[in-house]
Amino acid sequence: MSKRLGESFYRRDASVVAPALLGKVLVLQSDQETMRARIVEVEAYLGERDEASHAFRGRTLRNDVMFGPPGHIYIYFTYGMHFCMNIVTAKVGEGQAVLLRALEPLGGIAAMIERRQTNAITNLCNGPAKLVQALGLGRSDNGRSLLGAQMWIEDDDYRPQVTASPRVGISKAVDLPLRFFITGSEFVSKPNKSRYNVP
DNA sequence: GGTGGGATTAGCT
DNA sequence: GCTAATCCCACCA
Numbered sequence: 001m002s003k004r005l006g007e008s009f010y011r012r013d014a015s016v017v018a019p020a021l022l023g024k025v026l027v028l029q030s031d032q033e034t035m036r037a038r039i040v041e042v043e044a045y046l047g048e049r050d051e052a053s054h055a056f057r058g059r060t061l062r063n064d065v066m067f068g069p070p071g072h073i074y075i076y077f078t079y080g081m082h083f084c085m086n087i088v089t090a091k092v093g094e095g096q097a098v099l100l101r102a103l104e105p106l107g108g109i110a111a112m113i114e115r116r117q118t119n120a121i122t123n124l125c126n127g128p129a130k131l132v133q134a135l136g137l138g139r140s141d142n143g144r145s146l147l148g149a150q151m152w153i154e155d156d157d158y159r160p161q162v163t164a165s166p167r168v169g170i171s172k173a174v175d176l177p178l179r180f181f182i183t184g185s186e187f188v189s190k191p192n193k194s195r196y197n198v199p
Numbered sequence: 200g201g202t203g204g205g206a207t208t209a210g211c212t
Numbered sequence: 213g214c215t216a217a218t219c220c221c222a223c224c225a
Contacts, residue, residue: 045206054206130207171204174214
């Protein structure tokens with residue numbers, strides 16, 4: 001029996017929501033297909049007090065969605081070619097968010113393979129930009145709600161063991177243990193060990 | 200008005 | 213291991 005997560009789930013600190021999201025199932029419903037994927041790796045970004053957060057320098061056009069209501073998605077463009085997806089948390093104006101870093105594909109896999117141009121299931125959603133591509137999301141999805149009829153996250157009572165580590169790919173606040181992943185999952189991302197000293 | 204670097208990835212050596 | 217790909221924004225002048 002799966003239950004959809006409501007606004008109150010998201011309206012808490014990102015450091016609380018992030019580990020709580022592990023094991024939950026993201027569902028995307030379109031006319032063509034239904035995609036389902038279990039969240040296996042996330043990172044918390046704590047808003048204006050977090051040097052590594054896009055919200056650190058206050059509200060701008062780019063990060064506007066982060067300062068809006070919780071339960072919406074913030075998608076940003078980076079490195080000239082990639083998009084990454086966050087879930088806005090905490091209260092309006094706090095600028096907190098949880099970055100989705102890896103998912104375990106459960107349904108709609110054919111569509112993901114088509115978009116990712118690879119057959120390996122473990123290579124479909126094992127990175128923040130990969131999962132956005134696999135799900136077919138982009139710039140125009142910035143600000144969409146997870147509380148509506150097309151897109152939501154549900155709890156199917158799966159309760160994974162969780163490991164915490166420093167966040168990947170940042171240059172400020174590098175020691176805070178705000179990356180969380182399902183212990184031993186083969187679907188987590190594989191950070192470059194020569195650049196990032198994380199498990 | 201110019202510029203440095205980025206919450207990354209894939210492909211080559 | 214190294215680096216190209218390629219756009220945007222924050223920051224400095």
